[in-house]
Amino acid sequence: DYQDYIIDRYRGWKGKVDANSGFEPHTFTEKTLLRWKRFPLVCWRFGYDDLSERPQALEMMRLFKSHGISGDKVRVYTLIGNESKKDCNKRVREVIAHGFFPWPQRLRPLDYLGGPLPVRHDWDEPTLIAFQRFYSVRMLWNRLDPDDFYYQGRFPLRGIG
Numbered sequence: 001d002y003q004d005y006i007i008d009r010y011r012g013w014k015g016k017v018d019a020n021s022g023f024e025p026h027t028f029t030e031k032t033l034l035r036w037k038r039f040p041l042v043c044w045r046f047g048y049d050d051l052s053e054r055p056q057a058l059e060m061m062r063l064f065k066s067h068g069i070s071g072d073k074v075r076v077y078t079l080i081g082n083e084s085k086k087d088c089n090k091r092v093r094e095v096i097a098h099g100f101f102p103w104p105q106r107l108r109p110l111d112y113l114g115g116p117l118p119v120r121h122d123w124d125e126p127t128l129i130a131f132q133r134f135y136s137v138r139m140l141w142n143r144l145d146p147d148d149f150y151y152q153g154r155f156p157l158r159g160i161g
Contacts, residue, residue: 023045081107
């Protein structure tokens with residue numbers, strides 16, 4: 001009821017609202033999409049944080065496409081660093097292959113206060129940063145092979161895909 005209340009408050013609003021938060025794939029349904037489609041969103045956002053969310057994330061992408069919503073109208077938060085490079089890359093490439101924009105976010109522990117970023121799996125901090133920068137810029141991932149991304153004197157994305 002409260003969601004409907006908020007949506008109704010913006011009925012007739014001439015501008016757009018950038019709801020900086022994202023929808024959760026495991027609770028998102030076509031009913032959710034139809035309800036929020038009336039809201040003047042700048043873009044739709046949702047998280048695809050690990051491969052365990054793959055079925056729900058793919059269903060969300062299918063729903064968006066079936067309603068004519070694609071491209072930069074959908075930004076997918078893709079957590080990087082919590083899985084292997086290969087698995088993180090797979091998720092980001094799936095988002096792009098479905099016609100949407102990845103929004104990579106480096107894993108940071110809740111108690112992180114700065115300094116060297118703790119890393120997991122086969123990541124190192126410079127590669128996390130380069131991966132995030134590469135996949136945050138459409139002009140890069142749309143035109144350049146990740147293996148050819150030269151960043152800070154090296155090719156940090158070679159062999160990831």
